[in-house]
Amino acid sequence: MTFEDFKLNRQLLNAIEEAGYEKPSPIQEKAIPLLLAGHDVIGVAQTGTGKTAAFMLPLLMKLKYAQGNEPRALILAPTRELVMQIYEHFEMLSKYTDLRAVALYGGSGSIKRQLEQVREGMDLIIATPGRLLDIYQRNELNLRKIKTMIMDEADRILDMGFQPQINRLLEIISSKKRQNALFSATMPEKVVKLTEDFLEFPEEINISPVAVTAETVEQRYYEVPNFRTKINLLEHLLEDKESFHKVIVFTRTKEVANNVYKFLTRKVDESVRVIHSNKDQNARSNAFDDFKKENIRILVATDVAARGLDVSDVSHVINFEVPKQYDDYVHRIGRTGRAEKEGIAITFANVLDVHHLRKIEKLIGKKIPQERIPTVVDITQTPFEENQKLLRALDFIRQREDPNYKGAFHHKKRYQDPKNKDKKKNRSSSNRKPKKKR
Ligand code: ADP
Ligand code: MG
Numbered sequence: 496m497t498f499e500d501f502k503l504n505r506q507l508l509n510a511i512e513e514a515g516y517e518k519p520s521p522i523q524e525k526a527i528p529l530l531l532a533g534h535d536v537i538g539v540a541q542t543g544t545g546k547t548a549a550f551m552l553p554l555l556m557k558l559k560y561a562q563g564n565e566p567r568a569l570i571l572a573p574t575r576e577l578v579m580q581i582y583e584h585f586e587m588l589s590k591y592t593d594l595r596a597v598a599l600y601g602g603s604g605s606i607k608r609q610l611e612q613v614r615e616g617m618d619l620i621i622a623t624p625g626r627l628l629d630i631y632q633r634n635e636l637n638l639r640k641i642k643t644m645i646m647d648e649a650d651r652i653l654d655m656g657f658q659p660q661i662n663r664l665l666e667i668i669s670s671k672k673r674q675n676a677l678f679s680a681t682m683p684e685k686v687v688k689l690t691e692d693f694l695e696f697p698e699e700i701n702i703s704p705v706a707v708t709a710e711t712v713e714q715r716y717y718e719v720p721n722f723r724t725k726i727n728l729l730e731h732l733l734e735d736k737e738s739f740h741k742v743i744v745f746t747r748t749k750e751v752a753n754n755v756y757k758f759l760t761r762k763v764d765e766s767v768r769v770i771h772s773n774k775d776q777n778a779r780s781n782a783f784d785d786f787k788k789e790n791i792r793i794l795v796a797t798d799v800a801a802r803g804l805d806v807s808d809v810s811h812v813i814n815f816e817v818p819k820q821y822d823d824y825v826h827r828i829g830r831t832g833r834a835e836k837e838g839i840a841i842t843f844a845n846v847l848d849v850h851h852l853r854k855i856e857k858l859i860g861k862k863i864p865q866e867r868i869p870t871v872v873d874i875t876q877t878p879f880e881e882n883q884k885l886l887r888a889l890d891f892i893r894q895r896e897d898p899n900y901k902g903a904f905h906h907k908k909r910y911q912d913p914k915n916k917d918k919k920k921n922r923s924s925s926n927r928k929p930k931k932k933r
Pocket of ligand 2: 647
C-alpha cells in the first residue's frame with residue numbers, strides 16, 4: 496500500500512514525500528480511509544507508529560484550503576509539549592497548502608501572543624483543553640464552525656481531570672455532523688465508556704492489542720515481603736548516587752508517596768520532592784521542573800500526578816508498588832529509556848504485587864527477570880496487620896477471578912503469627928462462607 500492509494504491531493508503527497516515517509520504505517524493504513532470516509536474513529540497503536548499523521552492527513556484533506564477566519568477543526572492534546580509536537584506535524588504536512596493553524600497551550604505559552612494569532616484567523620486549532628476554554632471565555636473565539644474534533648492521547652486527556660472542561664467544550668462546539676476521533680497508545684475500557692456520549696458508532700482500530708514497552712528499558716523486579724523491607728531496599732539502592740542520578744519512585748497512593756518521601760528526606764537525601772493529587776498545580780510543576788533540571792535527584796510520584804509529564808534521561812524508574820491500572824506500568828517505565836538512551840525500571844513486589852506483575856507481563860508480552868535482594872539489606876518480618884491486609888486483598892482478587900476459588904487465607908500456615916492463631920481461625924472460617932446463590 497502507498498500514500499497514493501488514499502487519493503490524497505498532490506500538495507499532501509508532496510509534503511509526505513519530503514517528510515521521507517515511504518509507505519503508510521499500519522495505523523495510517525487503517526485510520527486514513529475511515530477518517531476520509533467521515534467515520535468516527537478510536538485508534539490505538541503503540542507510541543512512535545505515526546498516529547499524528549494518521550489523523551492529520553485526512554484532516555488536511557478535509558479542510559482543503561484556507562477559508563474564513565473561524566476554526567473548522569480542533570485537535571486536543573493533554574500537554575503543552577504534545578500540542579507543540581502536533582503543530583510541528585501540521586507545519587510539515589501542510590507545507591504546500593495555505594491552511595492556517597494556531598497552537599494554544601498554557602504554561603510558558605504567552606496568552607497575549609496566542610490571542611493575536613487567534614485574531615488573525617485560522618482553519619485549525621491545536622490546543623490543551625484548559626487554555627482553549629480560557630481564550631474562548633474571553634470571547635475571542637467562535638467555535639461553532641468546528642466540524643472535526645480529534646483527541647490525541649485521549650485516555651490521558653480524560654484521565655487528567657479535564658473531564659469538566661471537555662464536557663463544557665462539547666456543549667459549546669456544534670454537535671451537528673461533527674466527526675470525532677480519539678487516538679492513543681492505550682485506551683482502557685472505562686475511557687471508551689466516557690466517550691460514548693460524543694462518539695457515534697465509532698470504528699475501533701487496535702494495532703497493538705498488547706501494550707509494548709521500549710526495548711531500551713531494562714526491567715527487573717525484587718520480591719520484597721513488606722513495606723519496611725521495601726524501604727530498606729530503596730535506601731540501599733539509592734546509596735549509589737552515581738548510577739541512580741535521576742530517579743522517579745512511583746507509588747499507588749498519596750499516603751505511601753508521603754511516607755516514602757518523608758523517609759527519604761530524613762534518611763537518604765535532601766534532594767527529593769513528592770507530587771500527588773493533593774498538591775496544587777503550582778507545587779507540582781515546581782517539583783517537576785526542579786527534577787527536570789536536575790536540581791533534585793529523586794521524585795516520588797503517584798500515577799495520577801505524573802501522567803502526561805514529559806521528562807527525558809531518567810536513569811531509574813522504581814515501582815515501589817505496582818500500579819492499580821496495568822497500563823500505568825507502561826506509562827511509568829516509559830519515562831526512562833527515552834530517545835535511544837538506556838534506562839532501568841525496577842519493581843518492588845510483595846505477594847500481592849507479584850500477582851499483578853504476572854498480569855503486567857502478559858500485557859507487555861515479556862517476562863520481567865527477578866533479582867535477589869542483596870544480602871546487606873535487612874529483611875524484616877511482616878507485621879501481622881500488614882500481612883493480613885495483603886492476604887485478604889489477594890484472596891479477594893483470586894475469588895473475583897475464579898468464583899470457585901475457596902482458599903481464603905490460603906497462606907495461613909506459612910505466614911501465621913502464632914499469637915493470633917485462634918482469633919484468626921475464627922475470622923477466616925466466617926470469611927469462607929460460600930457465596931449466596933442468586
Ligand atoms: P505516535 O503519535 O504514534 O507516537 P508520531 O506520530 O509522533 O507517533 O510519529 C513518530 C515518528 O514517525 C515521527 O517522527 C513521524 O514523523 C514519523 N512517521 C510517521 N509516519 C511515518 C511513515 N509513514 N513513515 C515514516 N515515518 C513516519
Ligand atoms: Mg502521538
